[in-house]
Amino acid sequence: MPKVTAEYREARRDEITAAAIRTFANKGFAGASMADIIAESGLSAGAIYGHFAGKHEIMMAVAREVIGSRVDDLREFAEGRPAPSPSEVLSHMLPGLSNDLAQPPLLLQVWGQAMVEEGMRRLLWEVFADLRHVYASYFEAWAREHEGMDETTARAWAQRLLPLAIGLGQGFIVQSAVFEDFDAEAYLASLREFLPH
Amino acid sequence: MPKVTAEYREARRDEITAAAIRTFANKGFAGASMADIIAESGLSAGAIYGHFAGKHEIMMAVAREVIGSRVDDLREFAEGRPAPSPSEVLSHMLPGLSNDLAQPPLLLQVWGQAMVEEGMRRLLWEVFADLRHVYASYFEAWAREHEGMDETTARAWAQRLLPLAIGLGQGFIVQSAVFEDFDAEAYLASLREFLPH
DNA sequence: GTCTATAATAAGATAGAC
DNA sequence: GTCTATCTTATTATAGAC
Structure with a gap:
């Protein structure tokens, strides 16, 4: 009891x-x-x-909070609404990083720690796997609705775009953590110009 | 003496x-x-x-080696040759990361450390500033030679593409450090498909 | 310049009272 | 459950001989 x-x-x-x-x-x-x-x-x-139990357990709890918080939010995005374009998905996902628990500087520290600690690396894998699923389903739906692709083509197209979209998010995180004068708006505007929209 | x-x-x-x-x-x-x-x-x-003098000085020397090595290589790339396209620049830059001293796992650690240590953050700023200059001059040259833009337009276009190109490189680094099954070839192929080429 | 041995300190974790 | 006091270990850096 x-x-x-x-x-x-x-x-x-x-x-x-x-x-x-x-x-x-x-x-x-x-x-x-x-x-x-x-x-x-x-x-x-x-x-x-x-x-x-100790410092390690606290670090894991912190990492869980920090890397997981945005994915949950993204899942709820665009429920019911017409499928958002890839640049819209990223434009929703990325600005939230600054407000949220998922502060870019802490994310960079989690990534660094994951290079050395098995448990934290596993945690990252899980969260990134979730993120990939969410992205992929948005991209696939958009390719079918707005580009008229059939299911197979849309799925393959989404899979090709996926690593770049994830990468552009990771780049946003690195740059907003590292560069004091990082211009988030300009980054998003460039996304809209160069990504499918 | x-x-x-x-x-x-x-x-x-x-x-x-x-x-x-x-x-x-x-x-x-x-x-x-x-x-x-x-x-x-x-x-x-x-x-x-x-x-x-101590561990800190060793860490700085290591960081210098790790983050600087690829930029020097990239500068020599395409000397004399016709201007490479953005996707060609990245296709040259990124695969070298795996062979080189600049192993992605160490880069992630340097980034994490830079969140906490002023000196390492300054070092990062210098190297990224160099990298941006090199990228920007390649992009600008390509936009003029292959897309027929005038100098002002080409410069502005290169500046808009720049953060994304840097971000895609950072994403490549994160993914090749974190994902055991990262497919570098597929990432580069997607770059060629979605970036100007 | 390089070695061995060691000093000085900092850090994670626990014991026992309340 | 929480507090204060403390034990134990690991770590950086130095001293002094060669």
Whole structure:
């Protein structure tokens, strides 16, 4: 029997995760110490370790929040509406990155960490697999509705466009994280000019 | 007066840097300890610290090697030849990433580190600024020679294409680092289909 | 310049009281 | 569940001999 409600535990976990996100954003996954996270959360070591087994588990929870949040949003996009064009899909997906939990600087850190940690790499695979499915189904629907392709042709066309569309999103993330003067609007305008629309 | 030749010192530095690259590729910037780098180099702590002030200086040397190597190569590309198309430029640039020092997994780590460390971010800015110049001059030349644009139009067109081209390269890097089954050939084929060529 | 041995510190995690 | 105090280990960097 749990001593406190499940809601309470979950709220505490979210609270700690949120503090960890702020800490990692400032100091990086490696540069942030447990003491930093503890201080940022306003709690104590004991409280933190009561909810997470250790730093690694906190990092995974943070990564899950950070990379997953936009995909869920995109899935709901254009429900019922006519199929959006590839450039419309990206124009919906990408600007949300700045507002959301999925801040580009944190995404870059997750990617870097995934190069070294198996568990984080697996997490990335899952999320990117979801993203590819969502993109592909939008592209396929648009190719059929607006370009009059038959199902087989549309599917193949979407599969050819898919890596580029994913890549353009990844490029947007890198550039908005790295370049101080990155012009998101100009990037999206170029997308509309050079991608099928 | 130096006790040994400058060539000797430089060779030792390169040797240490190469060992550090292998170590960081396996364990990550943060996960690799000085002891790891020392072991990988076959030298001793004293020898390493005789050539680098500390781990941070080694990281910067590694980052310089890793992110700079492809830009120099690209600059020499197509000297004298007729202007390559945007998709030809990328088709030359990107496959070299796998062979070169600029391994995608290390690039992702450098990007992540740059989110946290000012010096590495500055280094990235310099290299990306170079890359943008090289890309832009190729695109502009091609637009004039093959599309018959006048200078002003070609320059503006190249500037609009530039962020996407950079982004497609960054996407290639992310995907080849993250996806075990990434198909580089298919990515390049899609580039040729969807980009000006 | 390079080696071995070690000093100094920082960090993750736990123990026991409340 | 949460707090304070602390244990233990790992890590960077240096000292001094050769």
